[in-house]
Amino acid sequence: VSLCVKRLVYTNDAGEVVKGVCSNFLCDLKPGSDVKLTGPVGKEMLMPKDPNATVIMEFDKMKAKAPENFRVDYAISREETNDKGEKMYIQTRMAQYAPELWELLKKDNTFVYMCGLKGMEKGIDDIMVSLAANDGIDWFDYKKQLKKAEQWNVEVY
Template structure:
């Protein structure tokens, strides 16, 4: 999973470009890349057409979700931030996070991480897991990578 706000998308763009646009004889990406991109307004969605083209090329290997905070709301009428959008898929995301081949890259605004922690605490607890401890394990295994400011 890749989570980015605004210009935090830059490092992920190169990962995704390599996965879906570059042709390599000895490598074809066959996992799942899932990008959650959050911006304030739809006219600030960087690389939108490029990412949509990746969806076409990637098929089931690429999922794309936008969170446009000043234009979208969830069912409860709350502003649509990355963590709000992720909450719509929280059970599926938790199942992915329990796999040892899931890697999360988060880059952007600091508030995003707390929002995601808030979602995961309850999900992990249902499985008898302390989310904060589990997240530390993910970090140690280099599966949870965060660059927030």
């Protein structure tokens, strides 16, 4: 595989130098280095067939076009911190909206799309286990149902 990669390095609002994880990793490799690749992709991140579906995912452009129908919540671990001053992760952001998220997940027309590092799944499951348990539901069984209905779409690498 041959790649052309631009190294991402910038200074954030706090004056800290931020380096792109992927671009810096790739740019620091030596020619001929072994690299694990995944793909092809596209199995998980398919849009629902229902045009009235509630979709939970990152969607900046659609929010700009129809702000009343979209809310974008970020969890940028390299730039944001939580209330304890720790890195912000998706499970931390999900916990902030847990009751609302759980109510949406119980609807047949809600679809969730998330992608990121494989380790994020455990943190998400930890949040969802407690939410589901409040309603007497086993999260892992419910997640299987959501996946089968194409409502829970998580792609990790």
